[in-house]
Amino acid sequence: MMRIHGEHDVERTPAGSMAGFPTMRPRRLRLNANLRRMVRETVLSPSAFIYPLFVRHGRGLQQPIGSMPGQFQWSVDRLPAEIRHIVALGIPAVILFGIPESKDALGSDNYNPDGVVPRAIRTIKDVAPELVVISDMCFCEYTDHGHCGLINLPGAAYYTPHLPDGYLINDLTLDLLGQASVVHAEAGADIIAPSGMIDGMVGAIRRALDASHLEQVAILSYAAKYASGFYGPFREAAESPPQFGDRSQYQMDPANRREALKEVALDIAEGADLLMVKPALPYLDVLSAVRQSSNLPLAAYQVSGEYAMLHAAAANGWLDLQRCALEALTSIKRAGADMILTYFAKEAAEWLDGGA
Numbered sequence: 001m002m003r004i005h006g007e008h009d010v011e012r013t014p015a016g017s018m019a020g021f022p023t024m025r026p027r028r029l030r031l032n033a034n035l036r037r038m039v040r041e042t043v044l045s046p047s048a049f050i051y052p053l054f055v056r057h058g059r060g061l062q063q064p065i066g067s068m069p070g071q072f073q074w075s076v077d078r079l080p081a082e083i084r085h086i087v088a089l090g091i092p093a094v095i096l097f098g099i100p101e102s103k104d105a106l107g108s109d110n111y112n113p114d115g116v117v118p119r120a121i122r123t124i125k126d127v128a129p130e131l132v133v134i135s136d137m138c139f140c141e142y143t144d145h146g147h148c149g150l151i152n153l154p155g156a157a158y159y160t161p162h163l164p165d166g167y168l169i170n171d172l173t174l175d176l177l178g179q180a181s182v183v184h185a186e187a188g189a190d191i192i193a194p195s196g197m198i199d200g201m202v203g204a205i206r207r208a209l210d211a212s213h214l215e216q217v218a219i220l221s222y223a224a225k226y227a228s229g230f231y232g233p234f235r236e237a238a239e240s241p242p243q244f245g246d247r248s249q250y251q252m253d254p255a256n257r258r259e260a261l262k263e264v265a266l267d268i269a270e271g272a273d274l275l276m277v278k279p280a281l282p283y284l285d286v287l288s289a290v291r292q293s294s295n296l297p298l299a300a301y302q303v304s305g306e307y308a309m310l311h312a313a314a315a316n317g318w319l320d321l322q323r324c325a326l327e328a329l330t331s332i333k334r335a336g337a338d339m340i341l342t343y344f345a346k347e348a349a350e351w352l353d354g355g356a
């Protein structure tokens with residue numbers, strides 16, 4: 001038998017030399033609930049949850065999102081009560097998405113200090129200074145065409161003839177991402193989370209933050225974000241569907257796994273503090289590969305479609321919502337996520353508190 005020091009001896013034992021049935025009976029450790037609890041390898045806790053919040057212009061609004069039961073667009077004045085509730089549930093962080101009053105080709109509300117997200121950040125920090133506020137950093141909610149940066153369109157002031165028409169102009173977008181990140185960080189964001197899959201976004205944001213003496217602000221990179229159909233309900237929630245084309249020229253092809261490791265390596269080299277894989281459940285293999293390739297804290301985004309599917313099936317009586325949601329969250333953690341961005345955060349915190 002091959003003997004290597006450490007706790008993994010059994011795994012390294014060549015097949016066949018470990019005692020088998022009937023000496024070994026794995027069911028012995030499943031006999032009662034406490035025993036199962038003792039040998040449980042993955043434990044969910046609200047401290048792993050990051051709750052996404054949609055903040056919108058207007059006043060007095062808590063607007064339901066049809067395709068995401070239980071989720072709302074909040075106007076900034078309605079946030080304090082919701083924030084107190086989130087804090088009381090033991091959830092350590094929120095991530096913000098903004099729905100501005102007006103959109104334009106430059107997505108200028110994203111870098112307006114009085115824009116919807118900076119105002120929301122200041123309000124949240126007044127109510128709950130310790131709550132970690134993550135700002136999703138992307139232009140798709142702010143541009144009139146719904147793409148995640150500047151698009152090369154004939155007639156635009158920044159039209160660049162040698163680039164293809166309809167191309168997302170990478171490096172000009174980087175400048176705007178840097179500016180907007182500084183605005184959100186100055187409003188009080190603890191973490192900037194670039195989600196546009198723009199080449200060089202992490203480095204550009206790090207340089208812009210540092211140049212404005214915002215060295216303490218961390219970057220959570222959506223390092224491996226796929227061009228996924230599972231974002232469908234989000235685009236209703238954030239009112240951000242692309243008006244033409246899709247996001248395949250910047251988001252990753254769902255067929256690729258090695259490429260995720262390349263994206264991750266680049267983002268680490270550019271200074272990412274935390275990494276993310278998105279979506280979660282259909283990409284557990286990617287999550288596991290990223291977990292093994294890096295020691296940075298790793299987040300997974302259980303996206304709007306993953307949430308909507310479970311709700312739709314539960315509404316039909318086909319699945320038990322609590323059981324299946326917790327099973328999905330556990331699987332995401334088991335595959336290697338330290339944290340999970342999830343619309344289930346509040347409900348799951350309550351379920352776990354009840355001993356689920």
Ligand code: PBG
Nearest residue numbers: 138140195230231234303304305
């Ligand atoms: C913005 C962004 C999207 C999501 C998070 N940030 C939409 C997209 O890329 O189309 C999706 C989140 C979800 O579906 O829950 N770039």
